[in-house]
Amino acid sequence: MRKSTMPRRAAIRCLTSGLLAIASSSALIPATQAASPYPGDQPIRLVVPFGPGGLADISMRLVAQKLGERFNEKVIIDNRPGAGGIVAANVVRTSPKDGHTLIVFANGTAISKSLFNLPFDPEKDFTPISTVAYFDLILLTNPKGKIHNMADLLAEGRKRPLTLGTINPGSTQNLSAALFNSTAKLDNATVIPFKTTAEVMATLVRGDVDVAFESYAALKGPIDAGTLQPIATTSAKRSTWLPNVPTVKESGLPTYEVTGWNALYAPAGTPPEVIETIHHQLTEVLQMPDLRKRFEDLGTEAQISTPQEMSAIMHRDVTLWADVIKQSGIPRQ
Structure with missing residues (x-):
C-alpha cells in the first residue's frame, strides 16, 4: 500500500509559514535599530577655534555649505576661540x-603644542581627515622706502640692524620672522610684535619697521592699492594670487619655507569608515571650481591630503616650530 504524503506536505507548509512569519516580523523592526549611513539624520558640528x-572661519563656512549639500544634512559652524585652541579642542x-x-x-595648532601647556595632544587625541587649505605669508615693505626686493633687504641687513614687524608673540607670523632672522643670519635684527595687523601696517607705513610678515588675506586691500609692497612669499612655490612676487627660496634663501x-x-577613536566617508565628500567639495575660485580670492588654495599625509604635516610642523620657539627664547605659557 502507498504511504500517504499528507504529513510531509503539512510539514513543508508549516516550515514555509514559519519562515514567512520571521521575514514579516523582521520587516517590522524599527528603522532606528538598523545601521544608517553616516551622517544619518544628525547635523554635523564643525568647531572652529577662531572668531568669526x-x-x-570664512573658508570653513564655504566648505560647510558644500558638505551640507552633499550629505543632505546641516553642517553647523561653532566658533570657539581661545588661547592655544584649548576651548575648541575640549569641546570636540x-x-x-x-x-x-x-x-x-x-599650523598654529602645531605651534601651540610647544608654546602652551595644553590639556590635550593634537597628535594623539585627534584623528586627521585631510588638509583643507594652504596659504603663505608675505614679506611686505613700504614702497616709498629703500627696500623693494629681497636683495635690498639682505643688503640693508648687512649694513645695519633691521626691524621685522609681526603680530603677537608665538603667532605663525611672529615665528616665521624669527625663522627668517636665523636663516638669513641677521644677527642684529629685531622681531617686534604688535597686538593687531592694523598696528603692523601702520608702523610699516610710518617707517618704524623695515619689513612685515603677514598673510595676503589680512592685508589684501592695502596690497592691491599699492600702499604696501610685497617683496617675497614664504611657501615653496609662487602663489596664484600674487604670481609676480617671488618666493624667499628663489630670492636667495633656499632653505627657508613657511606654509600655513x-x-x-575628528576625535581619536572615530570609526575608520566614518573618516573615509568624510574624506571622500571633502575631496569632492575641494575640487569644485567655484569653491576653488572663492578660496583663491581669499588668498588661500584648496588642498586635499590623505589622513596619513596630514599626520606627517602636523608632526613636521610640531618639530619645526618647537626648535624655533626654543631658539627664540619664547617661554612656555
Whole structure:
C-alpha cells in the first residue's frame, strides 16, 4: 500500500509559514535599530577655534555649505576661540566619537603644542581627515622706502640692524620672522610684535619697521592699492594670487619655507569608515571650481591630503616650530 504524503506536505507548509512569519516580523523592526549611513539624520558640528570673520572661519563656512549639500544634512559652524585652541579642542575631544563633531586645526595648532601647556595632544587625541587649505605669508615693505626686493633687504641687513614687524608673540607670523632672522643670519635684527595687523601696517607705513610678515588675506586691500609692497612669499612655490612676487627660496634663501594650513580633524577613536566617508565628500567639495575660485580670492588654495599625509604635516610642523620657539627664547605659557 502507498504511504500517504499528507504529513510531509503539512510539514513543508508549516516550515514555509514559519519562515514567512520571521521575514514579516523582521520587516517590522524599527528603522532606528538598523545601521544608517553616516551622517544619518544628525547635523554635523564643525568647531572652529577662531572668531568669526577670519580666514579659517570664512573658508570653513564655504566648505560647510558644500558638505551640507552633499550629505543632505546641516553642517553647523561653532566658533570657539581661545588661547592655544584649548576651548575648541575640549569641546570636540569630549564629544561622541561618531563623526558628528569635528574640529579645524591649523599650523598654529602645531605651534601651540610647544608654546602652551595644553590639556590635550593634537597628535594623539585627534584623528586627521585631510588638509583643507594652504596659504603663505608675505614679506611686505613700504614702497616709498629703500627696500623693494629681497636683495635690498639682505643688503640693508648687512649694513645695519633691521626691524621685522609681526603680530603677537608665538603667532605663525611672529615665528616665521624669527625663522627668517636665523636663516638669513641677521644677527642684529629685531622681531617686534604688535597686538593687531592694523598696528603692523601702520608702523610699516610710518617707517618704524623695515619689513612685515603677514598673510595676503589680512592685508589684501592695502596690497592691491599699492600702499604696501610685497617683496617675497614664504611657501615653496609662487602663489596664484600674487604670481609676480617671488618666493624667499628663489630670492636667495633656499632653505627657508613657511606654509600655513587649515585641516579637518575628528576625535581619536572615530570609526575608520566614518573618516573615509568624510574624506571622500571633502575631496569632492575641494575640487569644485567655484569653491576653488572663492578660496583663491581669499588668498588661500584648496588642498586635499590623505589622513596619513596630514599626520606627517602636523608632526613636521610640531618639530619645526618647537626648535624655533626654543631658539627664540619664547617661554612656555
